[in-house]
Amino acid sequence: MKTYTNTGNKDTRSGFGAGLEALGKKNENVVALCADLTGSLKMDAFKANHPERFFQVGIAEANMIGMAAGMTIGGKIPFTGTFANFSTGRVYDQIRQSVAYSGKNVKICASHAGITLGEDGATHQILEDIGLMKMLPGMTVINTCDYNQTKAATLAIADYDGPVYLRFGRPKVANFTPENGAFNIGKAVELTEGNDVTIIATGHLVWEALEAAKTLNEAGISAEVINIHTIKPLDANAIIASAQKTGCVVTAEEHNYMGGLGESVARVLAENAPTPQEMVATQDTFGESGTPAQLMEKYGLNAEAIVTAAKKVVARK
Amino acid sequence: MADIAQLEDMVTQVRRDIIRQVHKVNSGHPGGSLGCAEFFVALYQEVMNRKEGFNMNGEGEDLFFLSNGHISPVFYSVLARSGYFPVEELNTFRLLNSRLQGHPTTHEGLPGIRMASGSLGQGISVALGAAATKKLNNDNHLVYALCGDGELQEGQNWEAIMYAAANKVDNIIVSIDLNGQQIDGSTDAVLGMGSIRSKFEAFGWDVLDVKEGNNMSAVIDGLKAAKAKTGNKKPICVLLHTIMGNGVDFMMHTHAWHGKAPNDEQLAIGLAQNAETLGDY
Numbered sequence A: 001m002k003t004y005t006n007t008g009n010k011d012t013r014s015g016f017g018a019g020l021e022a023l024g025k026k027n028e029n030v031v032a033l034c035a036d037l038t039g040s041l042k043m044d045a046f047k048a049n050h051p052e053r054f055f056q057v058g059i060a061e062a063n064m065i066g067m068a069a070g071m072t073i074g075g076k077i078p079f080t081g082t083f084a085n086f087s088t089g090r091v092y093d094q095i096r097q098s099v100a101y102s103g104k105n106v107k108i109c110a111s112h113a114g115i116t117l118g119e120d121g122a123t124h125q126i127l128e129d130i131g132l133m134k135m136l137p138g139m140t141v142i143n144t145c146d147y148n149q150t151k152a153a154t155l156a157i158a159d160y161d162g163p164v165y166l167r168f169g170r171p172k173v174a175n176f177t178p179e180n181g182a183f184n185i186g187k188a189v190e191l192t193e194g195n196d197v198t199i200i201a202t203g204h205l206v207w208e209a210l211e212a213a214k215t216l217n218e219a220g221i222s223a224e225v226i227n228i229h230t231i232k233p234l235d236a237n238a239i240i241a242s243a244q245k246t247g248c249v250v251t252a253e254e255h256n257y258m259g260g261l262g263e264s265v266a267r268v269l270a271e272n273a274p275t276p277q278e279m280v281a282t283q284d285t286f287g288e289s290g291t292p293a294q295l296m297e298k299y300g301l302n303a304e305a306i307v308t309a310a311k312k313v314v315a316r317k
Numbered sequence B: 001m002a003d004i005a006q007l008e009d010m011v012t013q014v015r016r017d018i019i020r021q022v023h024k025v026n027s028g029h030p031g032g033s034l035g036c037a038e039f040f041v042a043l044y045q046e047v048m049n050r051k052e053g054f055n056m057n058g059e060g061e062d063l064f065f066l067s068n069g070h071i072s073p074v075f076y077s078v079l080a081r082s083g084y085f086p087v088e089e090l091n092t093f094r095l096l097n098s099r100l101q102g103h104p105t106t107h108e109g110l111p112g113i114r115m116a117s118g119s120l121g122q123g124i125s126v127a128l129g130a131a132a133t134k135k136l137n138n139d140n141h142l143v144y145a146l147c148g149d150g151e152l153q154e155g156q157n158w159e160a161i162m163y164a165a166a167n168k169v170d171n172i173i174v175s176i177d178l179n180g181q182q183i184d185g186s187t188d189a190v191l192g193m194g195s196i197r198s199k200f201e202a203f204g205w206d207v208l209d210v211k212e213g214n215n216m217s218a219v220i221d222g223l224k225a226a227k228a229k230t231g232n233k234k235p236i237c238v239l240l241h242t243i244m245g246n247g248v249d250f251m252m253h254t255h256a257w258h259g260k261a262p263n264d265e266q267l268a269i270g271l272a273q274n275a276e277t278l279g280d281y
């Protein structure tokens, strides 16, 4: 089984910050907007290097989205930065009308997504944002798994013309994808090859899926782990091919099972290759305060939960 | 009226509670909490008309809504020290399975909390709704709310502020924690708002300044003066001039401690500056 090395824990938001810093130098049209969370979003370097292209809007996310939409007229590529909750639910209609429906090239970059935001609690831990954003026609939805991939995705979305939701997180997690690796929007990444079960994971759950695959391997179950960084458009071909090979699927995400990656995968399979599936996700609940590791355990979002789900779905074949 | 010295003792204890809570879990918001200690003690000990115990509907008593939910440490401390729940529970702040969530919530049923807050800019609207219900119920008690100054940058506030004046909501007192700081810097540096007094006045509110928002008697006098102005067909705004981080010298006058916890050494310094008056939890 192919294994991956953690080159040192890093936060995905710092990957975004590094990507944005690089973009600042590379692409004059890139502008950044932030709503009083510059440090949390790791936008300080871009701000320091390009003060004229950095827009501090204050605690006013709706205005930020509207301004970003307007800045595209004349050719700028705006990257907005705030927490995932305030990047989506807070400003849903502004995104819907001024960005998605108007077809504007805005990159909505959202940190502190999911339950691993930790101690701040449920008011800040959005577990519904993937659903909200994938429902918008024309919106690309990306949830990256580690520092390197977040940096690569940040660079890639600047070259893509259209609205994008880029979701990442707060805690330091394993960094294991290649440095300066390619990022192909909409393309699944097969991480391990396997025959007994397909594990389709996104975001922080990708590393957990790899850990789960090791445990399953020791138990004689060979798992194919697929990293779905782009939830929309979804790489249906990769999912169908793997599901047909292994005959069962586990999806894993730091999100409500309603509206998330799991449902998107279920739709693809139901239409093309009906396959038993288990969903590792939160069960239609709000989060709560706690450390990221405690919360991942309590809400069943870690390698152990993936192993349990895999064994269950293998038995359902 | 309670003895001012006794209330000041409570404020000192509340400051200890604040820094001990955030230190233990290495997270939370001490700066704004410390600046609002006098306000909360004045409100709960001296100004609000409260009933014993906690009842969500709050009929026949004054209500309070915290819009800037991140200053939960001061809210929790004063609620506990006002008898809503055991002070020992402050030990569970931000821990797994606690009722003392990072930001206040009704979800875990903590007595004293009537609305979740944390996502900024929603509290004045909620207070307006509760004030409307009080009128419908012929309940002539008041509704109080607290809002951060940076928080005023959220547009929803101004929708609520406009509504309140247009509809002559005169059973509401909204205080603004005017500490001049937010996360990325001073409010002037992040997004200058000019004169907040003129803005509220232009929207049709009656505005009072409490110039010394960290002076116990000044805060009590200001809130009582505000109370005396209710019932006159105008909403009331109290501009509470506070010092962020007040009472812990290295946290004062800076945004640096907006959302950062002290380490062991810093905690010890902060505690040394605030005597244990009512007993630590």
Ligand SMILES: Cc1ncc(C[n+]2csc(CCOP(=O)(O)OP(=O)(O)O)c2C)c(N)n1
Residues within 6 Å of the ligand: A035, A036, A037, A059, A086, A090, B031, B032, B033, B068, B070, B071, B118, B119, B120, B121, B147, B148, B149, B150, B151, B152, B177, B179, B181, B182, B183, B244, B258
């Ligand atoms: C809608 C929303 N946007 C952003 C945040 C993140 N945030 C939390 S506190 C804060 C600054 C608040 O400033 P202020 O109201 O002045 O409070 P203070 O810093 O004085 O405690 C920000 C931006 C939030 N909680 N909610």
